[in-house]
Amino acid sequence: MDRDRPSLVVGVLREQAPAERRVALTPEVVGRVQALGLEVLVERGAGERAMYSDGDYTATGALLVAREELLSRADVLVSVRAPDRPTMLALRPRQALIGMLRPDLDLELAATLADTKATTLSFEGLPRTLSRAQSMDALTSQANVAGYKAALVAADAYGGFFPMLMTAAGTTRPASVLVLGAGVAGLQAIATAKRLGARVTGYDVRAEARGDVLSLGAAFLDLGGVSVASEGGYARPLTAEESAAQQQALVDAISGFDVIITTAQVPGRRPPVLVPREALDRLGTGSVVVDIAASPLGGNVDGSAPDVTIVTDRGVTVIGAGNLPSQVPRAASTAYARNVTALLGLLVRDGALSVDLQDEVLAGLVVTHDGVVNRPETLGGSR
Numbered sequence: 001m002d003r004d005r006p007s008l009v010v011g012v013l014r015e016q017a018p019a020e021r022r023v024a025l026t027p028e029v030v031g032r033v034q035a036l037g038l039e040v041l042v043e044r045g046a047g048e049r050a051m052y053s054d055g056d057y058t059a060t061g062a063l064l065v066a067r068e069e070l071l072s073r074a075d076v077l078v079s080v081r082a083p084d085r086p087t088m089l090a091l092r093p094r095q096a097l098i099g100m101l102r103p104d105l106d107l108e109l110a111a112t113l114a115d116t117k118a119t120t121l122s123f124e125g126l127p128r129t130l131s132r133a134q135s136m137d138a139l140t141s142q143a144n145v146a147g148y149k150a151a152l153v154a155a156d157a158y159g160g161f162f163p164m165l166m167t168a169a170g171t172t173r174p175a176s177v178l179v180l181g182a183g184v185a186g187l188q189a190i191a192t193a194k195r196l197g198a199r200v201t202g203y204d205v206r207a208e209a210r211g212d213v214l215s216l217g218a219a220f221l222d223l224g225g226v227s228v229a230s231e232g233g234y235a236r237p238l239t240a241e242e243s244a245a246q247q248q249a250l251v252d253a254i255s256g257f258d259v260i261i262t263t264a265q266v267p268g269r270r271p272p273v274l275v276p277r278e279a280l281d282r283l284g285t286g287s288v289v290v291d292i293a294a295s296p297l298g299g300n301v302d303g304s305a306p307d308v309t310i311v312t313d314r315g316v317t318v319i320g321a322g323n324l325p326s327q328v329p330r331a332a333s334t335a336y337a338r339n340v341t342a343l344l345g346l347l348v349r350d351g352a353l354s355v356d357l358q359d360e361v362l363a364g365l366v367v368t369h370d371g372v373v374n375r376p377e378t379l380g381g382s383r
């Protein structure tokens with residue numbers, strides 16, 4: 001054996017979904033990954049849609065290969081989204097796969113992966129509040145990009161200016177923007193809309209989000225009674241009565257806004273409906289609603305769906321956001337690649353993969369290992 005050869009190989013998969021433009025490792029981090037003792041193989045064209053050429057990778061010392069060679073040589077495969085089933089079924093025992101695999105959305109996925117005896121790790125399970133996990137927090141890094149892009153999408157669809165402009169033809173009033181849900185994406189949407197000059201208001205059901213909203217120079221929408229204490233940073237699902245009260249309060253509160261961006265999520269559940277039909281009907285003609293939470297399970301806005309834009313009878317544009325991070329592929333890939341690199345730094349010990357399930361970060365991330373589904377209770381599927 002050539003003793004100078006790195007003992008472990010990481011393989012960067014080209015994303016298969018046509019609308020997915022991100023790449024799991026960017027040329028920027030290849031040197032850092034190599035410094036961990038890993039050889040970096042990149043599937044040809046993997047970075048193309050994120051605006052990284054094959055030449056950008058070879059310049060860092062990474063090796064370009066076809067998919068087949070990548071799959072057969074890599075000890076660790078890295079991807080953004082779950083690869084297709086044939087790829088996952090072809091994983092070898094002990095081969096590792098890292099990505100945002102969403103095992104919670106596909107009940108059979110974890111069992112299928114366990115059968116391969118591969119080690120699979122998905123960022124959705126990261127214990128995000130641990131400070132040493134923060135460099136690996138892909139949910140946060142991607143939500144940040146989504147919030148930024150949502151404000152741009154809204155500004156683009158809105159027929160007016162976001163800022164107040166004083167021109168020879170007179171003064172225009174700034175757009176009034178409401179952001180519902182002030183987690184990572186919501187706060188970035190607030191900050192971005194503020195930078196564009198809009199008059200911004202934020203709202204979240206978690207009482208402690210108020211301070212975050214105010215610290216960005218936005219106003220906080222006070223809905224009176226509906227407020228919950230957070231559970232580990234997340235909102236708990238509201239009861240049916242609380243949800244009805246919240247919807248009614250929002251119907252009354254949101255009618256004066258030009259733009260609404262909704263970002264509310266409850267982990268493992270379908271997103272709460274915050275903008276029912278009645279509220280949409282009370283918005284002015286030309287108003288724009290962007291629903292970041294739009295998912296196949298439903299979204300925050302009545303009737304919204306991913307990648308679907310509708311204009312209501314009353315002239316309100318409702319944009320069900322699709323994959324927003326993919327629409328800012330360079331920034332999203334840069335951040336994600338740093339998250340992946342940090343995780344590789346945790347996994348690689350003395351030139352080998354070390355999957356210590358006593359480590360609470362890895363215990364959260366690992367979906368399957370050694371033929372066993374880890375924490376099956378977390379994979380109940382979104383309700």
Ligand SMILES: NC(=O)c1ccc[n+]([C@@H]2O[C@H](COP(=O)([O-])OP(=O)(O)OC[C@H]3O[C@@H](n4cnc5c(N)ncnc54)[C@H](O)[C@@H]3O)[C@@H](O)[C@H]2O)c1
Pocket residue numbers: 128129130134137139140143180181182183184185186203204205206209232233234235238246263264265266267272274
């Ligand atoms: N390192 C860390 O400590 C760390 C890391 C990530 C996130 N967090 C915190 O966790 C919190 C949530 O993070 P997220 O952005 O991933 O959350 P998320 O994407 O799950 O939800 C987005 C927001 O929607 C809100 N929401 C849920 N139901 C709602 C409802 N019915 N009405 C109004 N708002 C509702 C949530 O409170 C949350 O703020 C934030 O406070 C965030 O700062 C902390």
